[in-house]
Amino acid sequence: MHIFKNIYHNLFKGFLFLILCFASTASHSEIIIGVHNNNLTSINKSTLRAVFTMRLNRWENGQKITVLMLDQNSKIHREFCVQKLGVFPYQLQRILDKRVFSGKSQAPINVSNMEEMITKLLNTPGAIGYISEEFVNDIPADITTF
Amino acid sequence: MIFQQILRHFKIMKTLIALTIYALFSSMAFAINLSKNIQLHGFATQGYIKTDNYNFFGETSRVKGDIDFRELGINASYRAFSNFHIATQLISREAGAVDNSTIQIDYALADLQITSRNQYNFGLRVGRVKNPLGFYNETRDVAFTRNSIFLPQSIYFDRVRKLALSADGLHIYGQKRHKFGDFDFQFGIGYPRVDNETEIAIFKTDRDGLMKSNLSLIAHTSYSLNAGNQKIALSWVRLSADYMSTGAENAVASNLKNANFSFTPIILSALSTHGDFTISSEYALRFFQFNNMAPYVPEDIADLTGESYYIQMQYRLTPLFEVFLRYDIIYLDRNDKDGLKYEAKGYGNRIEQFAKDATAGIAFHINSAWLLRAEYHHIEGTAWLPVQDNPEMSNNQKNWQLFSVLVSYKF
Numbered sequence: 001m002h003i004f005k006n007i008y009h010n011l012f013k014g015f016l017f018l019i020l021c022f023a024s025t026a027s028h029s030e031i032i033i034g035v036h037n038n039n040l041t042s043i044n045k046s047t048l049r050a051v052f053t054m055r056l057n058r059w060e061n062g063q064k065i066t067v068l069m070l071d072q073n074s075k076i077h078r079e080f081c082v083q084k085l086g087v088f089p090y091q092l093q094r095i096l097d098k099r100v101f102s103g104k105s106q107a108p109i110n111v112s113n114m115e116e117m118i119t120k121l122l123n124t125p126g127a128i129g130y131i132s133e134e135f136v137n138d139i140p141a142d143i144t145t146f
Numbered sequence: 147m148i149f150q151q152i153l154r155h156f157k158i159m160k161t162l163i164a165l166t167i168y169a170l171f172s173s174m175a176f177a178i179n180l181s182k183n184i185q186l187h188g189f190a191t192q193g194y195i196k197t198d199n200y201n202f203f204g205e206t207s208r209v210k211g212d213i214d215f216r217e218l219g220i221n222a223s224y225r226a227f228s229n230f231h232i233a234t235q236l237i238s239r240e241a242g243a244v245d246n247s248t249i250q251i252d253y254a255l256a257d258l259q260i261t262s263r264n265q266y267n268f269g270l271r272v273g274r275v276k277n278p279l280g281f282y283n284e285t286r287d288v289a290f291t292r293n294s295i296f297l298p299q300s301i302y303f304d305r306v307r308k309l310a311l312s313a314d315g316l317h318i319y320g321q322k323r324h325k326f327g328d329f330d331f332q333f334g335i336g337y338p339r340v341d342n343e344t345e346i347a348i349f350k351t352d353r354d355g356l357m358k359s360n361l362s363l364i365a366h367t368s369y370s371l372n373a374g375n376q377k378i379a380l381s382w383v384r385l386s387a388d389y390m391s392t393g394a395e396n397a398v399a400s401n402l403k404n405a406n407f408s409f410t411p412i413i414l415s416a417l418s419t420h421g422d423f424t425i426s427s428e429y430a431l432r433f434f435q436f437n438n439m440a441p442y443v444p445e446d447i448a449d450l451t452g453e454s455y456y457i458q459m460q461y462r463l464t465p466l467f468e469v470f471l472r473y474d475i476i477y478l479d480r481n482d483k484d485g486l487k488y489e490a491k492g493y494g495n496r497i498e499q500f501a502k503d504a505t506a507g508i509a510f511h512i513n514s515a516w517l518l519r520a521e522y523h524h525i526e527g528t529a530w531l532p533v534q535d536n537p538e539m540s541n542n543q544k545n546w547q548l549f550s551v552l553v554s555y556k557f
Contacts (some may be wrong), residue, residue, distance in 0.1 A: 016230040047264040049373045052479060055321055059227050064228030072514040077463040087373045090421070090465065095374060097556070098291050101341050102276045102284040103233035103253045106185045126228075 030133040031080045033146040034121050037063055037128075043146050049085050051128055052106035053095050059126060068120055068129035069108035076114070080130040118143075168326050188220035191289045194251050196550070199543035201535040202527065203242035203304075206548075215550075216240040219252065229259040229269075237287055243534035244305060244343070252276070252287070253312055268320040276312045278332050278366035279381045280413045283310065289554035291428040293426070293458060293470065294507050295519050296550070299413040299530040300476035301413060301430050301455035304348040308408065309385055313338040313362060327371040334364040340387045348407065349442045350533055355391040355402070362386060368415075379415040384408065387441070405438045423464035431480075444493065455478040468509040476501050476529050497544045501529035516555055523548040 033043065039061045043051075050056040057065050070077040072089045081089045099105045111117045117129045117140075122140050129137060139145060195203055196211030203216030221235035234254040239245040255273035276284040285291040286302055296304070315336020322329045340359045342352040369380035386408035396403050410433040417426040432452035436443040456474035463469060477483045478499045485496030507521030525546050528536075 020204075030554075044264075046325070046328065050267070050321065050323055050328075053373075056262050056267055057225075057259050060262075060264060062228075085373055087375065087463075088465070090462070090511065091374070094291060097288065098285050100185075100187055100223075101189070101219070101221065101235065101288045101291065103221065103223065103235060103255050104257065104271075106225055106231060106233075107187065 009021075011056075011112070029076070029079060031076070031083050032131045032136060032139070033084060033128065034118075034131050034139060034143045035128045035146070036121050036125050036143055037061070037068045038144060039063075040144055045084070047085070050107070052085060052092065054099055054108065057105070063126040066124050066127040067108035068111050068117055068127055070075065070111060070113075070117065070130075076130070084130065114138075169347055176519045181223040185223050186220070187557060189217070189288055189290065189554060190219075191217040191552060191554040193295060193550055193552040197546060197548045199541065199546040200531050201242065202532065202548055203244065203535065206242070206535075211549075212241040212242070214240060214242050215552075217249070217289065217554075219287060230257065231470075231521075232256045239287060241304065244532045249548065265324070266320065266322045269318070271319065272313050272315075274312050275317045275334060275336065277310055277334070277338075277364055277383060279364075279383060279411070280430070280454075281377075281379065281415050281417065281426070283381075285309075288556070289519070289552060290517055290556055293460065294472065294505065294522050295336060296460070296523075297375075297553045298428070298454075298456040298472065298474040299503065300456055300474045300501065301428050301444055302531045305530060305532040305534070308341055309344050309359075309387075309453060310383070310411075311339060313364070315361075317364075323528040327369055329368075330368045331372070332364075332366045336362060336364075338362050338385050338387075344387065345389075346438065346533055348436070352523065353389075353391075355395055357387050358390055360386045360388065360406075366530075374417075375419040377415075377417045381412075381413045381415070382411070384410045390507075402438065405436075406441065406526065407434065407436045407443075409434055424462075425458070426460075427455065427457045444491075446491070447479065447488070447493070450479045451481070453477045453483075466511050468511065470507050470509075472503075472505040472507075474501075474505065475504040478529050488536060495528075495542065497527050499527070501525055501527035501531075515557060517550045517553070519550075519554075521550055 037059055040059060052067060054067060059065055072093050078089050078131050081087055085092060096107060103121060111120055112132060114135045117131065118138055121127050121129050121143055138145045192402060193215035194211055194213050195206040195215055197206040199434060201207050204212030206212045211439050217239050219235055219237040223231055223233035225231040225519055235252040236249050237252040238247050238249045240247040251274060253276050254273050255271050255275050257269060257271045259267055259269035261268040278284055280300060280301055282292060282297050286297055313336030315334055317332055317334035319332040338359045340357040344357050345352050362385045364383040366381045368377060370377040384405065389402065389405035391402040391405065412429055413430040415428040434450050436448040454476040456472055458470055458472040460470040481498060482488055485499030488494065489496035503523050503525045505521055505523045507519060510518040512518060524543055
């Protein structure tokens with residue numbers, strides 16, 4: 001009995017390992033934060049979290065913050081959540097839902113793809129968004145990257 | 147029977163039409179040139195409930211169960227300046243005989259963020275503001291933000307909800323961000339919402355007189371690490387209300403003349419997420435004080451302390467699927483946990499004094515707009531059973547079961 005239990009246990013572990021391997025090789029592109037604000041020289045993780053959870057609505061120079069975000073199910077959004085905020089997309093979404101449905105803040109502005117993200121970033125002073133490394137050459141000079 | 151059904155559908159239609167009109171108006175008002183600062187969001191939730199020995203939100207103990215549980219909401223917000231917005235939400239909730247789809251202003255507030263620095267921010271909210279109690283009270287009617295179909299009833303009991311839902315007043319809030327974590331606080335002062343629901347909870351019936359709330363205080367602080375992956379929170383509120391009896395009532399029970407009560411819950415909440423696994427728990431002590439409410443509230447139980455807690459474990463199997471287990475306990479009087487003293491004094495059946503709820507559930511997060519949940523409860527005791535749905539409360543069945551399926555949409 002005990003031996004069977006062990007075999008099952010190891011099989012399960014192996015299966016889990018395989019899933020993890022697939023999950024980690026599926027996508028891995030570096031994410032860059034883009035901000036339309038020349039005065040900003042650095043942004044740390046806790047400030048970034050405050051911005052993307054809509055807690056902070058002005059930059060230190062007084063400029064209005066506009067948060068741009070891709071769909072929750074997009075691969076780049078997932079990478080952004082994990083790499084830059086240290087949460088899963090559903091966790092960020094729940095934080096945002098709690099704020100939006102209690103009147104504490106508005107929701108981020110939705111963009112449908114990287115092109116729209118970059119265009120909106122360029123056209124909206126104070127906007128913040130995120131860009132996948134494949135698009136790094138498309139980032140205009142007016143956008144500060146971190 | 148058919149006529150009743152038509153009437154009920156008419157009620158739903160009326161609600162939907164009213165919500166749509168509200169949505170149109172609130173968007174039209176600013177849509178002309180300020181549209182990018184306006185947002186509209188909403189949700190619609192429909193539940194199916196089947197119980198065995200008692201009713202919960204409708205005639206749920208029938209063989210086929212009931213679908214008399216529905217939550218509709220719509221909100222509009224306008225960001226007038228970078229650090230100032232106004233927001234309001236209308237909610238219509240149908241829950242058996244507890245809630246009858248009346249449209250209510252859930253919140254209506256103006257929010258001014260006075261200070262916005264990278265490491266801290268501070269602001270004010272004025273108007274009808276949701277009460278920040280525990281992890282879930284502020285958005286308890288939004289299925290997407292709950293941790294199950296029904297929130298742990300020991301702490302978020304649905305049979306007396308409005309009292310603790312929101313209050314009309316002023317809140318200050320702030321967050322200090324530090325490399326050791328984020329510290330949040332919120333303090334409020336305001337008039338809570340009371341209505342016949344509160345009367346029914348106390349008097350077991352909707353009396354002729356009126357409940358009137360007094361200025362109440364609320365405080366909530368939390369400390370979180372890793373964007374809320376580890377979080378502890380402490381909430382405290384002091385709510386009180388006076389009962390304004392009618393002349394006829396005074397003639398029968400003169401002491402009702404100065405009847406009032408206070409309710410002071412304190413809730414400690416903790417949550418920890420490790421990868422796909424989340425464990426959470428909340429513990430509450432609830433201090434009640436009733437004055438001059440005999441014989442409805444006898445003097446010897448007019449000053450009592452209730453105790454509640456739950457522990458929940460959630461596991462996200464895939465980004466779409468989630469399973470959870472929960473054990474949830476409430477004691478209406480922590481000095482009489484099994485209700486024996488209560489029963490010995492002839493106040494009622496002892497099973498009304500506690501409830502122990504073991505729950506297992508699954509969630510299917512179809513996409514960001516749709517959510518499907520199913521859960522099963524095995525409950526011992528009837529402490530949070532709605533009186534409204536069970537006119538003859540004690541049928542001596544200590545154990546009962548509840549099964550529910552819910553579908554929710556949001557935009």
